[in-house]
Structures are given as C-alpha cells and as structure tokens.
Amino acid sequence: MFSWFGKQNGSELSTDATAPFENNFVFFDVETPNRRNDRISSIGVIVIQGGVEVLRKNFLVNPECEFDDFNIDLTGINPGMVITAPIFPRVWKKISGYFESSLCVGHNVTFDLSVLDKTLTYYGLADNFGPISYADTLTMVKHSYSFDGYGLKVVCGEFGIDLGTHHNSLDDANSCLEVFYRVLADGYWSDNNIMTRWFGGANMRVDRKALTKSFTELKGILYGLALDDVIAADELDAIRSWMSENQNKKNYKVFQEVFDLLNTVLESETLSVSTYRELLECSDAAIDNSFSENTIAINILKGILRGLVADNKISSKEIGTLREWMLSYSSLGNSYPFNKIFELVEEVSADGAVSSEENLMLIDRFNKFIDPISAESSDEVAESSVDIVGKNCCITGSFTHGSRSEIKNQLAEMGAIIVESVTRKTEVLVVGGSGSSRWAYGNYGGKIKRALEMQDKGIAIQIVREPEIFGD
Numbered sequence: 001m002f003s004w005f006g007k008q009n010g011s012e013l014s015t016d017a018t019a020p021f022e023n024n025f026v027f028f029d030v031e032t033p034n035r036r037n038d039r040i041s042s043i044g045v046i047v048i049q050g051g052v053e054v055l056r057k058n059f060l061v062n063p064e065c066e067f068d069d070f071n072i073d074l075t076g077i078n079p080g081m082v083i084t085a086p087i088f089p090r091v092w093k094k095i096s097g098y099f100e101s102s103l104c105v106g107h108n109v110t111f112d113l114s115v116l117d118k119t120l121t122y123y124g125l126a127d128n129f130g131p132i133s134y135a136d137t138l139t140m141v142k143h144s145y146s147f148d149g150y151g152l153k154v155v156c157g158e159f160g161i162d163l164g165t166h167h168n169s170l171d172d173a174n175s176c177l178e179v180f181y182r183v184l185a186d187g188y189w190s191d192n193n194i195m196t197r198w199f200g201g202a203n204m205r206v207d208r209k210a211l212t213k214s215f216t217e218l219k220g221i222l223y224g225l226a227l228d229d230v231i232a233a234d235e236l237d238a239i240r241s242w243m244s245e246n247q248n249k250k251n252y253k254v255f256q257e258v259f260d261l262l263n264t265v266l267e268s269e270t271l272s273v274s275t276y277r278e279l280l281e282c283s284d285a286a287i288d289n290s291f292s293e294n295t296i297a298i299n300i301l302k303g304i305l306r307g308l309v310a311d312n313k314i315s316s317k318e319i320g321t322l323r324e325w326m327l328s329y330s331s332l333g334n335s336y337p338f339n340k341i342f343e344l345v346e347e348v349s350a351d352g353a354v355s356s357e358e359n360l361m362l363i364d365r366f367n368k369f370i371d372p373i374s375a376e377s378s379d380e381v382a383e384s385s386v387d388i389v390g391k392n393c394c395i396t397g398s399f400t401h402g403s404r405s406e407i408k409n410q411l412a413e414m415g416a417i418i419v420e421s422v423t424r425k426t427e428v429l430v431v432g433g434s435g436s437s438r439w440a441y442g443n444y445g446g447k448i449k450r451a452l453e454m455q456d457k458g459i460a461i462q463i464v465r466e467p468e469i470f471g472d
Contacts, residue, residue, distance in 0.1 A: 016360040021133070023051040024102040026095075027180065029172035030112045031075040037111075038118040038204065039063035040088055042078045045170030046177055049099045055098070058170035060085040064248040066210075072403035075167050079433075080400035085456045089123050095344060096129065103194065104134040107152045107176045115204040126200035135193045137179045144188035155179055197375075208288045214246050216296050218258070220303020222271075222279055223325070227308065227318040231271045238310040256457045258282050297329045298338060305341075305366040314362050336453050337369050372452055373431050373465055386468050389415035392425050396447040397432030401470050407432075409468070422450040426461055428446050433466035 027046040033039055040061050047055035061076070062085045106112045113134065120126040142150045148157050152175055156163040161178045164171030183189065221238045225231050239262055249255045261279055265271050287296065304322065305420050308314055323345045332338040344365055348358050393416040399407045408418050411430070419426055429451045451461050 021103040024049050024098075025180075026098050026102045026104045027173045027177040028104065028106055028112065029169045029176065030115050031071075031077060031167060031169050032115055033065060033071055033077070033079075034068040035070060036207065037115050038122065038202075038203070039065050040115060040119050041067075041071070041075065041082055042169045043091065043095075044171070044173035045095055045098070046133070046170075046173050048101070049098075049102075055095075056170070056174075057169065059095075061091055062087050066257070066398060069398075069403040069405070073405065076165075076400050078400060078406075079398070083400070087123075088119050089125060092120070092125060093121075099132055104132050105137060105176060105180050106134070107136070107155070107179065108138045109134055109136045113197050114202070117199050118204060119198075119322045120199055121202040121204055124251060126202065129199050131196050131198045133194055133196055134181070136208055137176050137183065140183050140188065140193055141179065144183060144186070152176070152179075153332070204252060206254060209291075210249075211254065212288045212291055212296070213299060214242075214249065214255075215258075215283040216299040216301040217306070218242055219280060219283040219287075220300035220304075220305075221307040222276060222283075223300065224304035224307020224318075225271065225310070226276065227304070227321040228315050232311045233269050234311040235307065236266055236269060236271075236305045236310075254286055258286075270435070294329075294332055294335065297332060299334075300328070301338065301341070302370055306370055309363050309366050309370070311336075312363060314359050315347070315355055316352055316354050319345060319354060319362075320352075323349050336449065336456070339366070340456070341369060359385070372448060373463060386428070386462070386464050388428055388469065390417065391427040392417050392419045393428045393430060394419050394422050394426050394447060395430045396445050397466075399466055401433075401434040401466065407466075414469075422424060422447045422454070422461070424454070424459060426451070429461060429463045429467055431463065431465050 016199045025048040027042045027048075031042045033041040041063050042058060042060050044058045045055060046053065060082050061173060062082045064087060067077075067079050104113075117126060122127060132244055137155075138150055138152075141147070141155050145158070147154060152172060153166055155161075156175050156179065159179060159182050161175055161182070163175050166172065221242055225235050225238065243250075243259065243262055246255065250259050258279065261275055261282070265275060289296075305326070308318055308322070323342075324346060326332075326338070326342050329338070333342065344362060348354055348362060354362070388411065393411055394409055395404060395411070395418075402410070407430070412418055416428070422429060429447060431448065448463065451463050454461050455463075
C-alpha cells in the first residue's frame with residue numbers, strides 16, 4: 001500500500017493540502033435497496049488513521065423499506081439477508097467519528113454522500129452531524145487521465161487493479177482506495193481535490209403510491225371503528241396493527257403527526273371526536289387524488305373491514321352503515337371483490353340482525369379480503385410440502401430470497417414450469433414473502449386478484465406464500 005504522501009520522481013509529494021488530515025482517511029461505498037436511493041442496505045468502510053489501517057468492514061444494514069428487483073440483481077443483497085441486520089443508526093454509531101475526523105473518499109462519492117444524507121435525515125441524525133471533507137476519485141481520474149469511460153470497473157481495468165465483486169460495498173471501497181493511491185503516486189493531487197459537504201439538506205420524498213395506500217387504509221380503519229359510534233379497547237388493535245405495518249415510514253414528516261395522535265389514542269384507549277376528525281384531515285391531506293376514485297375506495301373498504309373485525313363482533317348497526325357506504329360507490333358494483341363483499345352485506349342485512357353464525361361467516365370472509373394469502377394458507381397447507389414438480393407456476397410480489405429472476409430460476413431447478421401470467425392452466429401462484437408496494441391495492445395485485453376470481457368460479461389454483469416453498 002502506498003503511504004499518503006507517496007513519491008513522484010524520487011521526491012515527496014507536497015504536504016500542504018494534506019496536513020489537516022494527518023494521514024486519516026475513510027474510503028467508503030454504499031449500496032441501496034431500491035431506486036429511490038434514500039436508504040442503505042450495506043456500507044463498506046476502510047479507515048486509515050495516521051497511515052495505519054484500523055478498520056476494514058462491510059456492514060449489512062436493515063433499511064426498513066422495500067427492495068426493488070433491479071437493486072437485488074445489482075448488489076446481490078435481498079430482504080432475507082438483512083432481516084436480522086442492524087438498522088442504520090446502530091451502524092452509524094460505530095463509524096460516524098471516523099467520517100468527522102478524516103478525509104472521506106469514494107468513487108462518484110457525491111452519490112454515496114447523497115444517500116448518506118437522506119438516510120441520516122430519515123433517522124433524524126443529520127442535524128447532529130457536521131460538515132465533512134471529501135475527495136472524489138472519479139473526478140480526480142477524469143481530470144488527470146484519458147480513458148474510455150470513468151466508472152470504477154473501467155478505471156480499475158486501466159490501472160490493473162483487482163476490482164473484486166463490483167457492487168460489493170467493501171470491494172468497491174477497497175478498489176477506490178487503490179485508485180486513490182495510484183492517483184497520488186502519479187502526482188495528480190492538488191488542493192482542488194478537497195471538497196466540503198454539509199448534511200441535513202436532503203429532500204426526503206415519500207413514494208406517493210405507498211403513501212396513498214397507507215392513509216386510505218387508515219381512513220377506512222377509522223371509519224370501521226366508528227360505524228357503531230362505540231370504540232372498544234379491542235378495536236384499537238387495528239390501529240396498533242396499522243402503526244406496526246408503517247413503522248418503516250414513521251420518520252417521514254408526513255407520518256410523524258399521525259403517529260403522535262395515534263399514540264395518544266392508544267395511551268388513553270379512547271378516540272375523541274376531535275382526534276378522529278384531526279386524523280381524517282391528516283389522512284385526506286396525504287392521499288394522492290391522482291389515483292382513481294375506485295382504487296382509493298377499495299383500499300378504504302379494506303380499512304373499514306379491518307376496523308370491523310378488530311373486536312370479532314359485527315353488529316347490525318355496523319352492517320347497515322357499511323351497506324350505506326358501499327351503495328355510495330355503485331361504480332364498483334361489478335368489480336371483484338367489492339361485488340362479493342356487497343352480496344354478503346345485502347344477505348346479512350336483509351333481516352336487520354346478525355346471528356352468531358352470520359357473525360363468524362362475515363369475519364371469515366372479511367379477513368379473506370383483508371389478507372387473502374393468509375386466509376388461503378391454511379394450517380394443513382402450511383404443514384405439508386407444496387408440490388410444484390411439473391406444475392405451471394407463476395410468481396408475484398417481492399421476495400425475501402432473491403429477485404424475481406432468481407426466484408424463477410430456483411423454482412425451475414425444483415421442477416416447476418414457469419408461466420408469466422395467471423390463466424386457467426396456472427396451477428400454483430407463489431406470492432413473495434415481503435409483499436410489494438406495486439400491488440394495486442391492499443394485499444391484492446392483478447395476479448392475486450385473478451387467481452381469487454378463478455377460485456371463486458371453481459377453477460383449481462393454489463396460492464402459496466414464499467416460505468411454504470423455500471422455508472423461512
């Protein structure tokens with residue numbers, strides 16, 4: 001390894017620009033779980049203190065958000081690999097001091113710093129972290145050499161540096177280190193290589209689709225809890241469940257006010273009229289009305305039903321009020337599963353009473369709408385192995401064991417015949433264990449909806465979760 005000052009034509013490089021860092025450097029690279037690039041799934045760090053390497057580590061990070069197939073394929077990191085990994089604040093506690101006291105170096109490092117800024121902002125850490133000094137090896141190489149491209153892979157090839165596994169964050173950090181010292185050895189360092197980055201200015205954007213899904217469902221839960229004008233303590237479990245499902249968004253400003261209000265509700269075990277109205281106002285403000293009225297309505301319906309089944313008791317008043325609400329969305333009358341839910345509501349409300357048998361039936365059918373895959377996966381199915389050998393298998397959702405292309409290859413190796421869409425010939429639909437924000441509404445997507453419709457018509461198709469095929 002070169003020393004920081006290196007040698008060029010037998011003489012020491014100038015120390016003027018480097019003296020403030022006292023031979024202290026952090027070479028680092030981050031990888032991200034999705035295309036928004038606002039969270040970190042791994043960070044590779046190599047720390048040089050006084051010219052001596054004191055840390056070389058690749059930290060896997062639980063980003064507390066969804067993964068995109070593109071990023072899984074690019075980085076080789078899938079949700080299953082980071083489910084037990086520490087969240088970023090715990091990793092940052094171990095390494096932040098090095099960033100503050102060293103020159104931070106990366107290749108196209110402005111990207112890595114942008115991701116770091118957004119991640120720190122999300123976790124409320126940016127305001128407690130001062131400006132850092134950094135150098136970008138991409139810029140240094142681009143201004144000093146004539147190559148056919150300046151990506152890390154190309155530059156390493158030109159310099160004869162072993163890149164290792166590209167997009168492994170530690171390998172990329174090490175390659176950056178090697179490039180950095182090569183540039184120094186060739187005498188291409190100057191004061192202009194040092195830049196400063198301030199943190200805390202990241203513009204945090206929330207996925208509007210995911211935001212609308214979350215708040216339309218909350219709005220429905222609130223409607224469902226209030227259908228009979230009585231809020232039982234057990235019914236507050238629906239709020240707890242919603243908050244748990246949206247924990248990965250809790251640090252976004254748009255969620256903070258709602259979480260504070262809901263925590264007050266849970267602590268007091270009451271939902272006042274004023275808090276109810278305030279929560280509805282927050283939800284309405286967060287919903288993106290560019291989505292169709294029907295899409296929003298079907299997700300509100302899911303929330304209403306979650307509120308209704310929370311206490312395992314559905315009253316005639318609740319059914320009557322639900323019927324009135326559904327009648328106001330007549331445009332959904334022929335849309336599955338809205339039409340099936342409405343048929344049940346009409347049937348039960350006909351005599352103005354809800355018998356114990358009808359109560360059980362409603363809860364069962366409503367739960368299937370709320371979470372069709374859990375309802376589909378009976379204990380008997382979970383205890384037995386799923387036979388996919390020689391069967392037409394289709395996949396949907398996001399998977400914890402890899403990207404969709406990897407899952408297809410794994411299923412094919414297990415003897416399945418992979419099909420791209422759900423048709424009458426499809427025998428098994430495998431649903432990713434981590435869900436998907438791209439699903440049309442609730443826990444449904446086009447493929448799941450199609451499979452459920454086919455089941456309703458008596459066509460045999462098995463819907464299974466990812467763990468039933470690959471294990472936990």
